[in-house]
Amino acid sequence: MIPHSTTHHSLPGLRTTLRRLAHQLDLPVEQRARLALAVTQVAAGELGAGRSVTLHAAQEDDPKEDGGSVLTVRLRTPLAPRPPSLQDLPLPAERLPGTAAVWRLPHPQPPLPARNSTPDSTPDSGTPGTTELLEEELRAAVARADTLAEDHKRLKHELAETNSGVLALYVQLEERDEQLRRAHGQMLRELEDALRPSPVHVPGLEMAVHYEPAGTDAPTGGDLYDWFLLPDGRVHITLVDALGHGVTSTRSALNVTHAVRTLALEGHPLESIVARTDEILLPFDRELMATVLLARIDPAGGTFSLANGSHPPALLVREDGSAEFREVRGRGIGYPLPGSEQLVYDELAPGDLLVLYTDGLTESRRDPREGEQRLLEAARAHRHLPIEKIPGAIAADMHTVILHPDDTVALTVRRTREDSA
Incomplete structure (x- = not known):
């Protein structure tokens, strides 16, 4: 095609030339409007300062498409002190050396005619005027x-x-x-x-338990208990705290409670059961570690004995409010030299309360000694409640602040008064 080149001194003339050129090339109306806005936006500063700009248009081969062509529109600002900005144009442009901006439009249809008219002259015969072109763009x-x-x-x-x-x-x-x-x-x-078996119903004793998991996403854990009647009429209680949380620790604790129940019903002495349980289970589970507290209580006379394997001590609260922890030395299952070193013997008088628990009750604030003192006070305060309410009331007092969540069991045994037995 014959190149088209014009020099302009005003924005209206530049716009008219661009619109007429785009119309003759049958460019889409929206593309024509964007081209006119973009070119005049770049040229506005120069023309407003009284400096001229040069518009050059030519049809060139499209290197990206075999046999295709592009319309190249170049705007030169030879007198500009600095290159005009090309930011935020309605039709993006690229900058080339010696040229203010260049626009490349794909596939112009007819070739450009030779131009003899001046930039601001009226349109050729048959070409719409500026007003008609603007109205067409507005309609579009x-x-x-x-x-x-x-x-x-x-x-x-x-x-x-x-x-x-x-x-x-x-x-x-x-x-x-x-x-x-x-x-x-x-x-x-x-x-x-x-x-978690229901409490044993036996004349002379009343029992209750409260269990609380460390979190609702793991409603079972390694804190388990078991209680049952021995052939001689005594009540056996097992409290286990297996290392860990969730189903794995539950399985470990179940193994311990089942082994203890079997040994107890076979008649093994209470002081030997912790060590014997370790001997039975460790060959099958080398990772097992658990603390154990065992209690034997005679419902008729109230006498009881305790064996312990690394478990928190039992709390004995007398009917008059005096209280003491019943300590028993020993090491748990999976510990070195497991077993209870001795038994502790005592007696429950009518109205006396025995509290067995796991460390989740007393270590919720990470200080076992402080937890034991608060447990003693809570057990004293609630010792006269109905037995089924005591474990939950104690746990509620102990868990007003929880800095170290853990599975918790609180188990209580109270000897009934003679007139209610």
Whole structure:
């Protein structure tokens, strides 16, 4: 094509030339409008300062497409003290050395005609005037806006329908999640019932227990208890705290309680059971570590004995409010030299309360001694409550502040008064 080159001293003349050129090349109306706005935006500073600009247009081969061509529009500002800005143009441009800006438009249809008219002359015969070209661009902009408005309306409607569907799905998922939670809760309650036997009902004693997991995401743990009647009429109580949390520690604690129950029912002496349990279980589980507290109580006379393997001491609270911890030296299962070094013997008088527990009750604030003192005070304060309320009331007092969450068992045994036996 014959190159087109004109020099301009005013923005109106530059705009007219650009629009007429774009119309003759049958460029899309929107592209024509963007080109006119972009070129005049770059040239505005120079023309406003009274300096001229040169517009050059030519058709060139497109190196990206075999047989294709591009329209190249160059704007030169030879008198500019500095290159004009090319930021935020309606039609992006690139900067070349010696040229203010260049625009490359793909596939112009007709070749450019030779130009003999001056830049600001009236259009050639048959070419629309500036007003007609502007009106055409305005109509295209309005049509584009109308199309966008319709698209926006349609998208809003689709979004509303999608939101409605998502909300319905969310409600369904919430209902399904609630069903799963209920089923999960029922399963866990059944599991806990299987793991945690009900209190032994025997004349002369009343018993209750409170269990609290370290977290709701792990409702079972390594703190377990077991209580049952021996053939001689005494009550045997086992309290176990296996190392760890969750199902693995539950399995370890179950193994310990089952082994202890078997040994106790076989008639093994209380002082030997901790060591014997270690001998039985360690060959099968070298990782097992557990503390154990064992108690034997005679319901008729109230006498009891304690064996201990590294477990927190039992608390004995007398009916008059005096209290003491009954310490027994020993080492737990999986510890070096496991076993209870001796037994401690004592007696429950009517109204006396025996509190057995795991360390989650007294170490929630990381200070066992401070925890034991608070436990002593809580047990004194609640010793006259109905037995089924005492363990939970003690745990509530102990867990007002929890800095170190852990599984917790609080188990209480109280000797009944003679007139209520």
